[in-house]
Amino acid sequence: MAGAQHHVSLRALSHVFRDGRRALPAGRQALTALADVTLDVAWGQFVSVIGPSGCGKSTLLRIVGGLLRPTSGEAKIDGAAPAAAQRRRDIGLVAQDPALLPWRSVLGNVRLPLEIDRAARDRPAPSPEELLELTGLAEFRSYYPHQLSGGMQQRVAIARALAFDPSLLLMDEPFGALDEISRASMRYELLRIWQTAPSGRKTVMFVTHSIPEAIALSDRVVVLSPRPGSVRAAIDVELPRPRTQEMERGAPFLDYADQLRNLLKEVPA
């Protein structure tokens, strides 16, 4: 299916927020969020981006998602601009706030994308009902968001992001607002969904603060430096799949965790 060599390809990406209109911390000067990020993501790979707060992880993801234009550098998805992939409905988005529409049922929320783009209905994609089945929400289809836990709401957001059957899934700290226990189980739930999605493995870019989360999920973990963010290291996680919660206590997992912790601790020269 791959046209370009890499699914996502970022070249010398920089982003500077300038004064006024964008929410900036005190002071009027420009704020460099990203500096010279170069990164390739292979097709079907699960890549986590980890880094300290304010290092531009979300900015990076918003650029890849076509929601933000980089100040300089280039972002390509399958060899074309992110906006083109967005037009093709080839990007799915899950943010920390599931941002479900509270007046719509679970099914109604998952249907929303297909209501916005009626033309997309004719394309081969799993139906909203099938997506609810996949995400374990079938019994909750007529529930409303306020009747669901945070973890369940995030499942709805994931199902909604899969409505157009995109080949690229962008997730911005999707479990960041969950309590530790549901957070740990949502990891493996996400992996199950990722591995059983009917149209094959999607490429995932997953932004997180959590070291165990990054290791448990990813084929590769990209570590960003503090602001302005740039790639400090990229570690391949060679744990076998399917991953299990038990692995988190094993020596290889803990080694990766140590490695990442040290990379995040280092003070930039």
Next chain:
Amino acid sequence: MSQTLRSAAAYVLPPALALIAAFAFWEFWVQWRDIAIIVVPPPSAVWERFVEDPEFFWREGGWTLYEATLGLLMGSAFAIALAVVMAHSRLAERALFPLAIVIKVTPIVAVAPVLVIMFGFGTTPKIVVAALLSFFPMLVNAMTGFRDVNPGALEFMRSLRASPWQLFWKLRAPSALPYLFAALKVTYPLALIGAVVAEWFTGDRGLGLVIFVANSNLDTPTLFAAIGVLALTGVSLNVILSVAERRILFWHQTTRTVQ
């Protein structure tokens, strides 16, 4: 079922008892101090006057309610339309909001005689006054509502490349509903006030006229009965709006916490 009955009783009983106590005290005070009926009528006399010809009060009250409702609908429609424009364009907001404030700060009671000259003695001036009174709170609430959109949902809709039309109907309008209901609870009574005041000046019918005439005749039982019917109308509207709000806004937190 008995549970809901009991909780309903818990809400209705205390204010009902308080009301009865207040009426009892009023009756007792008037009788005991032998206060003249043209100063304060006892509740019993007001009630007698009402049951003598309840249809009269319902009919006149119906006119007032009709005028208030039409005015409310017109004022709200205009306010919401303007709010849509202003929520989408800062320039329109800067140009039009000061005018809206002029409407707000002008005492409508002072304008009523002018409106009679402009619109004659029919139903129109009452509707206009009711519309003017209900306009501003609806405008402010609708504007806030259309803008108070979950930023995450907005970003998601944008990532779907939703059209402005879809953005409005699928996101902004439902987000504004709680604000519109809050506004209605304020503006419906205001519209009622507007209709009554307009009837004082240009009354050919309605409770405002009843009050005006009864006042000139020192017919306090009729006066108080008309006021009572107005109060009852206001309370009923509030109950109806609250029930509708809970049904329609079941997903909204304010209606959920008040259960």
